[in-house]
Amino acid sequence: MAFLTSSGINFKDVVVNPANLKCSSLPMFSLRNQYSVNFHLSWLGFIVAFLSWFAFAPLIPDVIKEDLQLTSTQVRNSNVVSLCATLIVRFIVGSLVDRFGPRKVMAGLLICGAIPSGLAGTAHTANGLYIVRFFIGILGGTFVACQAWTTAFFDKNVVGTANALAGGWGNAGGGITFIIMIALYNSLISDGLAPHVAWRAAFVIVPVPCLLTVAAATLIWGTDHPAGRWSDRHKAIAHGIRVAGQLPVSLENEDDSTKKDDSSDIQVTVSPVQVESELDYAVNEPVTWALAVKIITRPLTWLPALAYLSAFGYELAMDANLANVLFSLYESPTFGQTQAGYIASIFGLLNIIARPLGGYFGDLLYKKFGVPGKKYLLIILGVMQGLLSIGLGLYIDSNQHPSLTIVIVFLVLTGIVCDAANGANFSLVPHCNPCSNGFMSGIVGGVGNFGGIMFAMIFRFQPMPFGRAFWISGIISVGINLLITIIRVPSV
Secondary structure: OHHHOOOOOOOOOEEEEOOOOEEOOOOOOOOOOHHHHHHHHHHHHHHHHHHHHOOOOOOHHHHHHHHOOOOHHHHHHHHHHHHHHHHHHHHHHHHHHHHHOHHHHHHHHHHHHHHHHHOHHHOOOHHHHHHHHHHHHHHHHHHHHHHHHHHHHEOOOOHHHHHHHHHHHHHOHHHHHHHHHHHHHHHHHHOOOOHHHHHHHHHHHOHHHHHHHHHHHHHHHOOOEOOEOHHHHHHHHHHHOEEEOOEEEEOOOOOOOOEEEOOOOOOEEEOOOOOOOHHHOOOOOOOOHHHHHHHHOOHHHHHHHHHHHHHHHHHHHHHHHHHHHHHHHHOEOOEOHHHHHHHHHHHHHOHHHHHHHHHHHHHHHHHHHOHHHHHHHHHHHHHHHHHHHHHHHHHHHHOOOOOHHHHHHHHHHHHHHHHHHHHHHHHHHHHOOHHHHHHHHHHHHHHHHHHHHHHHHHHHHOOOOOOHHHHHHHHHHHHHHHHHHHOOOOOO
16 A cells, blocks of 8 residues: 555645645645645634633633632533533534535634623623523534544645644643633733623633634635635546546556646645545535434444543543632642643643644554554553543542642643544544545534533532542543444554
8 A cells, every 4th residue: 555655744845636636745834835824724713712612711710700609510510501512513513514614614603603702791690601601612613624624635644643733733722721811810900900890801802803813814815625615626536536436446647756846936746646545535525314324323433433522521621620620629828710720721731742643643553554553542542541530530539638749740641641532533533434524523523522511510510529520530431442442444
């Protein structure tokens, strides 16, 4: 198989596969080609979504809770409500992406999400908070558009790294939001605003302008597909290969290894036409009821979906609850909301490095072992995450005064493995139902959000002792990842 012979990833040149017009390299350090521009717009759309989607988490343990006179139960309920909205939206967004393309869907979600973000300050009761957080949860659907967008532009040998970089940098918004919102709130307080006003002003100052700015950039500079408009996506395949029914029957291979187009200041390398997997000629098709049933009933669909439930679901629950747990566990005159928020931000910030590494190693293993290499990498990381979570929970519960340093070490190790598992997951997703990648991404993303709700409910109903929710979540993660080992994947 030809894909086994290549090594490493080209981060400089634009190398195009003529069979589908996707980029076989990852030229992310230039903005002079459509592949780089759309790559960067994809993760920017996802990261700014976090600025509103997770803006409540760093402020709710103290200032918002006190201002709205919330109980601890109501705080945890609001976290669950936010995840419920995203669960629903992600399933819907997947179908919209297959029909209208990821660019338009991304811009639409950012614009729609900016409205409740601007109205966040109107919440004065627990019910008002639930309503606002529910509609802000729409922004969680940007993840589906982000991953489907990069999958549409990057070829099978680099799609894992591209998806993981875009998803990881976007997911880092969960940590960045903690830092920005806490710093902004403290700045507004030092400028003389009352807490009642400061947290409300923070939503208007940061999330809303960022959401609208990136939405505008997406519509102005983004493109739907390597072939141009989303309606032209079938032309990319027709240009590269001739098909009979569903499978390619002949290829026109050149004797030379590459062709270079030097007609512009951007060097574009056109690689030989090589079709080895369904990914080489797959085109997103609108979802019908019959197709939806077929995809949902395939075991292959549930391999990445259940793995994402255990990894991304865990990450969401940590992002939403970790600051509150740390604040409750270590509250003192020298440890308050600010310190808890900054430490909790570590879990999200690890996405910048750890999630891309998961996708990168997925691509490396794919070159040697094919799709099974990605599968077992995902499972190993998932089991490790579960074991580390069990260890964290048991350590907290077995010590009357657990060391903050040791807890942070556990959090960092768990976060690295968890984020790498998420990156490895969306290295595998493009190989599962590739002709319905949007719908597939929506299912995996939605199930991941369901995992967030599931793990958040564990934190909701098992708040004490503080370590119990961690080790229960770890046991569930280990069990799920061992279970999905029986599901078979394609060879390439």
